[in-house]
Amino acid sequence: MLDKKMNLHSFKAKKGKEKITSITAYDALMAKIFDGEVDMILVGDSLKMSFGGESETLGASMEEMIYHTKAVCKGVKYSFVIADMPFGSYATKDMALTNALRFYKETATDAIKLEVGLEKLDIVRSLCDEGIAVMAHIGLKPQFMRFDGGFKVKGKEETQAKELLQTALAMQEAGAFGILIEGVKSDVAAQITESLEIPTIGIGAGVDCDGQILVWSDVFGFFDEFKPKFVRRYLEGKNLLKDAIRAYASDVKNKAFPHSQESY
Template identity: 50%
Template sequence: MMRKTVPDFEAMKQAGEKISMLTAYDYPSAQIVEEAGVDMILVGDSLGMVVLGYDSTVPVTMEEMIHHTKAVRRGAAQTFVVADMPFMSYATVELAIHNAGRLIKEGGADAVKVEGGIDIAPLVQTLTRAGIPVVGHIGLTPQTASQLGGFKVQGKDIESANQLLKDGQALEEAGAFSLVLEAIPRQVAEKITKGLRIPTIGIGAGVDCDGQVLVYHDLLGLFKRFKPKFVKQYAELRSVSIHSIQEYNKEVKSGYFPSEQHTFGLSDELIQKLYGDK
């Protein structure tokens, strides 16, 4: 499997071929996602909640993002990797170029993702001119969810829907090569998608987007704290994991594990030498 490139994703949109994207945060999950044939991996700042136990994505640092992006790159050498720019890591142009460059150079990411619409279009333009591929993110933007009234669907009235359309156009014109649409009514996401040359990746934005993304831990049923409406859980690995560990715990306490099957031994001759004649 060859790693896809930015032009490949634009070609997929033109051909009507859906783009699959999934988050991954470490070496083993990246391996699994790559082996499953997913087109694009997002090292999301959602790792703050599903891996590091924070209450939101806001506390995630650049060092944490680089650490996890490096692990994902090692696990998925042939998959296009997008790394989130964490909160306040792109507050100024200078800071954004420095931090985005670190995610590419140190983390091994192929592209970075930033949240925001028209307001960050100049920043996106600067990053792309510096040779850094950028994925935009509009709709529900978790880093600034408190300003949006919480984790709520965006674009539910004509004014906010039209603003999302303008945001999408501005980000495309600024050079973003793809756009994540989060928690947007299907009809609004469809209009945005049809009006753009670049592909849209939906999460809670309906089937008309050019692709879809989910959080690894949500898809596999590993995250317990909450489950958004837009999540389809394809497995319940949390309960399977708990059951397996409970069995291990019982076997250790009963002395059933480890059995001879899982034990190394010595020859009778060496045992005699070790213990001597008795």
Template identity: 40%
Template sequence: MSTHAEIKRVTVPQLRACKGQRKIAALTAHNFSTARIIDEYLDFILIGDSTAMVAYGLPNTLSITLEQIAQHTAAVVRATKHACIVADMPFGTYQESLEQAFRNAAYLVSHGADAVKLEGGAVMAPTIEFLVARGIPVLAHVGLMPQYVNTMGGYLAQGKTPDAAARILGDAKAHEQAGAFGVVLEGVAEALGTEITEQLSIPTIGIGASVSCDGQILVTEDMLGLSGERVPKFVKRYANLEESMRSAVQRYADEVRASKFPEPQHCFAVKRS
């Protein structure tokens, strides 16, 4: 009989209980290898619609499909044991009706997601309430919303004027009242991020918001230096894995061409004198 203690995933209620107790650390993942490495250090992992850009090279998040997010979610679930798993709902999969939103959110849950994330202002509060009442936890997302890139005119910081700040604060409060367990604040003025965090009873997860937020999330490729030279202002690079990978691949290619790899220890049934 095994004596090892069972590793239990972080739950949505545990994430919510972090408010005022400790900070929440989160990153994105879209493949088995990355998720396996980052799992033990994080409270939740997001299968973001940013997968469209970092995994498929698409210009924005708008064209990734529900089926693609579901398959990436399943891969991340298989790789992990600890972190809560949150899946992004792609553009066009929840805005049409409450029934559409539930059907597609349930599809992501069936692939292993513990919760879903959706973008939008107060207009999405009824959708959040509908999903939560039917057993699907929801992480809201306000401020700079990549799925609204066309109406916002680009990836522009939000909440810089009193009216804009008041609107985003109202959005966050509406989502809290609707039953969201947390709110992602992206690309908002620092003072606004602090104010929303102070006024909500649920955790705020910052990405380009404020250090006062109850937690932080980044796109993993950005913080590891795997997304090219241009990164958002709010990203801190904790490594330069692109440089390391280039160096390793160059060494490999050089050794192959010089017949230095494989060596005898990398081969089978090598006769030795």
């Protein structure tokens, strides 16, 4: 449990000393529950899939991401907050800076996250030069799923593994404070983590990353249409909630709710 606000310095200081814990959140209610229990809360564009019923993240807009980031920040006092830059919001340097500044001016987010390859290196550098904290997301990039033909594990081939390491090192040099590694072979993610001075956060990338992140509706069993290999369920939330709503509905129909103590 955190007893003071996690900032950029304290986040980076965990490298090699203590594993970093992370989870997603999209509203103030859940953010308040998670706040201080984990080091980092990500306002992910995964909300389009988890809560929007979409099959991909590409439909998230700047307005949606800012709305949800504002809500999460209102519920957070201790955890480090990162917001996803949505698909199409950082296609050029000017566009990236304009939209990143919106996050900083309109929300209290501590940092932003971009799904990047070497082609985005100058964009990451330009944002960092303006004092914007950037986490670089490499490996399996959900915003590229149409281009990749689906959600494909990365680092299986030696050439691809070398490119991932090169990308991570280049992003560190450009000023990124951390790297999120998604869907990458464990040994490759371990090599990247060992080679960097900045923390890595893994999702489907093995135990050797500096930290881990999962989508809250996956890890707590509220989304059960499918379960990715890298997800461990710590709660069967959907079943518990269904039992509770059925009990409530039954009490209403049977006039067991409200009773006199619950009435004015």
